[in-house]
Amino acid sequence: MSGELVKLLSNLKEPEALAFVEKALGEGVDPMDLLGQAKEAMNIVGQRFASDEYFIPDLVFSGEILKGIVNILEPHLKKGEEAERLGKVIIGTVAGDIHDIGKDLVAFMLDVNGFEVLDLGIDVPVQKFVDTIKETGTMVVGLSGFLTLSFDSMKDTVDAIKEAGLRDHVKIMIGGGQIDEQVKGFTGADAYGKDAMAAVTLTQGWIGG
Numbered sequence: 525m526s527g528e529l530v531k532l533l534s535n536l537k538e539p540e541a542l543a544f545v546e547k548a549l550g551e552g553v554d555p556m557d558l559l560g561q562a563k564e565a566m567n568i569v570g571q572r573f574a575s576d577e578y579f580i581p582d583l584v585f586s587g588e589i590l591k592g593i594v595n596i597l598e599p600h601l602k603k604g605e606e607a608e609r610l611g612k613v614i615i616g617t618v619a620g621d622i623h624d625i626g627k628d629l630v631a632f633m634l635d636v637n638g639f640e641v642l643d644l645g646i647d648v649p650v651q652k653f654v655d656t657i658k659e660t661g662t663m664v665v666g667l668s669g670f671l672t673l674s675f676d677s678m679k680d681t682v683d684a685i686k687e688a689g690l691r692d693h694v695k696i697m698i699g700g701g702q703i704d705e706q707v708k709g710f711t712g713a714d715a716y717g718k719d720a721m722a723a724v725t726l727t728q729g730w731i732g733g
Contacts, residue, residue, distance in 0.1 A: 529558060529593075533565035534572070536582060538589045545596050555600040559636070562593050566633065570721040580625060587629050594636060609640040611731035614656050615666035616644030617700075618677035623670035626700045626720070630666060633720040639727060650677070650684045657690050663731050665694050666723060667713065670701040678711040686712070695730045699723060 529548070532541040545558055569586040572578040578586075613634055617627050624646050631641045642660060644652055653665060665685070667678045678698050685691050698708060699717040708716045717723040 527561065529561040530565045530568065533562055533586065533589055533593070534568040536569075536585055536589065538585075538592070541589055542592050542596065545593050549596070549600060555597045558593070559597055559601070562590055563636065566590060567721055570719045573719060583629065584625055587632055590636070591632070610638045611664070611727075612640045612642060612660050612662040613664045613666060613727055614642045614644065614653065614660065614662050615668065616648035616653065617646040617668045617670075618674050618681055619647055619649055620677050621669045621671050621674040622646045623668070623700065626670065627666075627668040629720040630668065630699065630717075630723045633724050634727060637724050637728070639731075650681045653681050654684050654688045654690065657685065657694060658688070661693075663694055664727050665696045667696065667698045667711075668700045669698070669703075672702065674700070675703075675707055675710060678707075678713065682712040695726075697723060697726050 529544055532544055573583050615631050617624055631643045634641050682696055696713045697715045697717055698713045703716045715726050717726055
């Protein structure tokens with residue numbers, strides 16, 4: 525049975541994956557094991573997306589299947605749910621940009637991996653990021669943007685965080701669209717992530733888990 529869910533989810537077989545999870549739970553399989561398989565499958569989906577085997581609709585669909593799996597598993601994960609979250613992460617699409625597919629996937633994957641996610645939504649004003657950092661004491665901020673004009677907004681946001689005297693206390697990651705090392709340098713962020721799994725890996729490196 526081990527690995528079956530990895531295969532079904534990574535191949536985007538929705539009804540089969542959900543039916544398998546129900547059946548496995550009925551047979552006494554550890555829900556954490558099933559969640560682990562789901563994460564492994566999402567890694568594979570991410571790799572297929574990176575190698576142009578899958579495209580954005582596939583990525584979104586895999587997220588929907590994962591959501592369904594988590595909904596089935598959630599009642600069985602209550603003990604784990606009570607465990608303290610690993611840390612807070614603020615995420616939002618920067619001012620002037622309304623794309624949210626990538627941001628939503630990142631927020632979802634961070635949540636599944638045990639982080640408390642504060643999703644500020646789309647077209648988020650610079651000050652909103654600054655205020656939320658002050659209110660929550662978060663250590664990680666994710667700035668999302670798909671359009672090239674969002675690079676300026678990202679830079680403005682990082683600058684404002686610096687001006688507020690908070691820059692030394694937070695790690696900032698950026699993602700979305702045509703983001704690369706050059707854009708990272710321009711905005712002053714600490715790192716950029718190519719996909720949702722990269723964002724999880726960065727966050728784990730910064731605040732554990």
